[in-house]
Amino acid sequence: MTRTQLAGGVFLTFLPAKKFKTSLLSAQFVVPLRWETASANALFSAILRRGTAAYPDMGALSARLDQLYGARFDVTVRKKGESQCVGFVASLIDDSFAPGGERLLEPAAALLGELICRPVTRDGLFLEEYFDSEKTNLVDAIRSILNDKRSYADSRLLQEMCTGEPYGVPRLGNEQIAAALYPQMVYDAYRELISASRLEIFYSGSAEQSRVEDALRAALADLPRKDIPALPEFAAHVLPEEPRIVTERLDVTQGKLGMGFFCGSGDAAALLLGNTLFGGSSNSKLFLNVREKLSLCYYASSLFHRQKGLITVSSGIEFENYQKAYDEILAQLEAVQKGQLEDWELEAARSTLLNAYASMGDSQGKLENFYLGQAATGRDETPEELAEQVRAVTSERIFDAMSTVKLDTVYFLQGKEAEA
Amino acid sequence: MNPVQYERLGETVYCETLPNGLELRVIPKPDHAKKYAFFATRYGGMDTRFQLSGRWLDTPAGIAHYLEHKMFDTKEGNALQELAKNGAEPNAFTSNAMTGYYFDSTDHFDENLEILLSFVSVPWFTDESVAKEQGIIGQEIRMIEDNPDWQIYVRMLRALYSVSTARTSIAGTVESISHITAETLYDCHKAFYTPSNMILTVVGNVDPVKVSDLARRVLPKEGGPAVPRDYGQEPETVAERETRLAMEVSSPQFLTGYKCRPVPEGEDRLRAMILGDLACDLLFGESSPLYQRLYGQGLINSSFGGDFELMPGVAYLYAGGESKEPRAVAEELQKEADRLVRQGVEEDFFQRALRASFGSSLRGLNSFESIAVSLTEGYFGGYDPFRFPQVFDAVTQKDVLDFLQENVTADRAVLSEIVPKEA
Known part of the structure; x- marks a missing residue:
């Protein structure tokens, strides 16, 4: 892996590999995540995907992609720490598998540049029909988070827990803000985004670095560049005096219990292992006890938010088992904090993490996602270096770090028939 | 073992049938750190009625999936934990026609493979452990029942099929799984988990001979008899034309399904899958005139999509997504199919669709899991999935239009809708 600067605020992370059938080319603008801008950024990314000066509508654009053997150009809007990353991820078959022996990297890079720099415009604005239909789609997409109750509950917990902090902002913003967007503003x-924010580009495939750089320089020759402000520092999270309890009712058959915890320790590697022990694998205390021993749920797992120092628990339960599940989740956290572990548990958690780091290089998508997260949060460790940190963690460090983990917010989604 | 080279795909597959009847496939990937094993039985949610030792058994809906959950229990404890201790990431799934157990790991591969092969071939159930699973699977069923994507799909299948067990929910219901006992689980294991009903696929940096030796050493020496199954005699007509359910969702969703002609086992199946996919692309793929028109009119959004599926004895094509006017979209789809059959498409569009479809088949080979699953489906369906470039070479526009004419007709269509609940 190498990371080089191609132009002002434009960086290429080059990940050479000959073992895939495809090449991956990704261009991601990294900006602070804010309520005010999140929806607008999501909206124009979708508008850009509708057409370019050379391929002005969906028909022309998808005909071009078909010619490139079904190349995929996906619009992506991701949250990485307190940054929003918007752009395109392209996946195309590697040149070595093109039946006609064509070169596909150069035309794909050129199309990427087209999408970013040369949208179809009329009177200095995006086409009205593209604006209107993508705005409707964005509002629908934000509303449809409700359809997947697990993601909905996970997202509501973070919003409640991080009210007033960028980390609580969902990647697409919210419905009210999206509905109020108008053409000039977007x-x-x-x-503003293409001229004054950092652009991170990722390439994984069989081409030489110089060829990739040449193709990208040519493709992005028109990219306007101004001074690029540094990303802001992370907002500090304040633990409430008493845990906050939020309850919501919807017409559902299964309840969702989410619990958010704040980690006082900065020892990220120890917290990562501690979280894996707690609820981060199919060997964890939550899986073995809340699911396997007490049969309270099908899923109960925890996630460590490394960039923000939070742990969140997600589970689906019968409504009337709320207290039982709540007590058991806290009891299992306490067990980790007190070091009530069997010998194998720690080594199992450690090897789960090491396996994930070791196999990351086998997936272009995982590599891109990992290095984007690193670039967006100002980190530069490789998966190998993170694996090294995990190897070095002692059980004492885990107990110390986990004993700073405190309950912050509880979110419970229950059914309507439960109303008394 | 026999290496088969696929030059156009840059792959080599080592194949072997062991004396106990087990099929074995190994795909060496010397440049990857990850090693992946997939062990599957030809037994899924559809196989509820079958013959064992000369008598027909009717088993509860959801039993193959229940068995999958319980297979991880061993006399000593739990195989999930044994594998996870070695850093392996194990899991399993049950589909309509297969149950697959798998893991990937970077270290201790041989040890992990031995654990996988033994826990799947040696059952260990007690009444208590079977009863305990009711709570867990009960919650899994509750979870999917709240999921509109699942509801709309299953309800479409029930509208398409009146008899075939394709209409049975893979996980069953809270009621149906309450009838499952340790004894029925043992019966099902005995019938379907014999080496001659199974296939093992390994992808990664491994030695094919070592994999073969390990499988010979660990697995039972004898295969079992073939098990006759009864999926039901499905009539050609659909069961009901429309079905609709109100749920807590943000906007209406729909799927329109077409009951297609079943496809016999053999390379016909691979060809049918490729024709079915191309038919979807020409009819409503992103490059199609219909998609662009409906998207521009705001009748569909990027959630719109569909596919062609084959299961034992049945085949269907479906399309759908969120829409304010499901009925209008379903009607447009039918009109467009009729138009394509009458007028055909420009040869240029057809050639582009071929290219794109070929590229997407090739892309699938990046994923170890999709390699293993497609080799497994191919074995159970009597074809070699890695022959897709040759099949693509021979497909013409007329083949695809004939497919549409035979299968995508108004009398074969159903509409499944989910609408928001009134507040």
Whole structure:
């Protein structure tokens, strides 16, 4: 892996590999995640995907992609720490498998540049019909988070827990803000983003670095560049005096219990292992006790938010088992904090993490996602270096770090018939 | 073992049938750190009625999936934990026609493979452990029942099929699984988990001979008899034309399904899958005139999509997503199919669709899991999935239009809808 600067605020992370059938090319703008801008950024990314000066509508654009053997150009809007990353991830078959022996990297890079720099415009704005239909789609997409009750509950917990902090902002913003977007504002947001935010590019495939750089320089020759401000520091999270309890009712058959914890320790490697022991694998205390021993649920797992120092628990239960599940989750956290572990548990958790780091290089998508997260949060460790940190963690460090983990917010989604 | 080279795919597959009847496939990937094993039985949610030792058994809906959960229990404890201790990431799934157990790991591969092969071939159930699973699977069923994507799909299948067990929910219901006992689980294991009904696929940096030796050493020496199954005599007509359910969702969703002609086992199946996919692309793929028109009119959004599926004795094509006017979209889809059959498409569009479809088949080979699953489906369906470039070479526009004419007709269509609950 190498990371080089191609132009002002434009970086290429080059991940050479000959073992895949495809090449991956990704261009991601990294900006602070804010309520004010999140929806506008999501909206113009979708508008850009509708057409370019050379391929002005979906028909022309998808015909071009078909010619490139079904190349995929996906619009992505991701949250990485307190940054929003918007752009395109392209996946195309590697040149070595093109039946006609064609070169596909150069035309794909050129199309990427087209999508970013040369949208179809009329009177200095995006086409009205593209604006209107993508705005409707964005509002629908935000509303449809409700359809997957697990993601909905996970997202509601973070919003409640991080109210007033960028980390509580969902990647697409919210419905009210999206509905209020108007054309000039969104076009301005687009111009501002492409000229004054950092652009991170990722390539994984069989081509030489110089060829990739040449193709990208040519493709991005028109990219406007101004001074790029540094990303802001992380907002500090404040633990409430008493845990906050939020309950919501919807017409569902299964209840969702989410619990958010704040980690006082900065020992990320120890917290990562501690979380894996607690609820981060199919060997964890939550899986073995809440699911296997007490049969309370099908899923109960925890996630460590490394960039923000939080742990969140997600589970689906019968409504009337709320207290039982709540007590058991806290009891299992306490067990980790007190070091009530069998010998194998720690080594199992450690090898689960090491396996994940070791196999990351086998997936282009995982590599891109990992290095984007690193770039967006100002980190530069490789998966190998993170694996080394995990190897070095002692059980004492885990107990110390986990004993700073405190309950912050509880979110419970229950059914309507439960109303008394 | 026999190496088969696929030059156009840059792959080599080592194949062997062991004396106990087990099929073995090994795909060496010397440049990858990850090693992946997939052990599957030809037994899934559809196989509820079958013959064992000369008598027909009717088993509860959801039993193959229940068995999958319980297979991880061993006399000594639990195989999930044994594998996870070695850093392996084990899991399993049950589909309509297969149950697959798998893990990937970077270290201790041989040890992990031995654990996988033994826990899947040696059952260990007690009444108590079977009863305990009711709570866990009960919650899994509750979870999917709240999921509109699942509801709309299963309800479409029930509208398409009146008899075939394709209409049976893979996980069953809270009621149906309450009838499952340790004894029925043992019966099902005995019938379907014999080496001659199974296939093992390993992808990664491994030595094919070592894998073969290990499988010979660990697995039972004898295969079992073939098990006759009864999926039901499905009539050609659909069961009901429309079905609709109100749920807590943000906007209406729909799927329109077409009951297609079943496809016999053999390379016909691979060809049918490729024709079915191409038919979807020409009819409603992102490059199609219909998609662009409906998207531009705001009748569909990027959630719109569909596919062609084959299961034992049945085949269907479906399309759908969120829409404010499901009925209008379903009607447009039918009109467009009729138009394509009448007028055909420009040869240029057809050639582009071929290219794109080929590229997407090739892309699938990046994933170890999709390699293993497609080799497994191919074995159970009597074809070699890695022959797709040759099949693509021979497909013409007329083949695809004939497919549409035979299968995508108004009398074969059903509509499944989910609408938001009134507040």
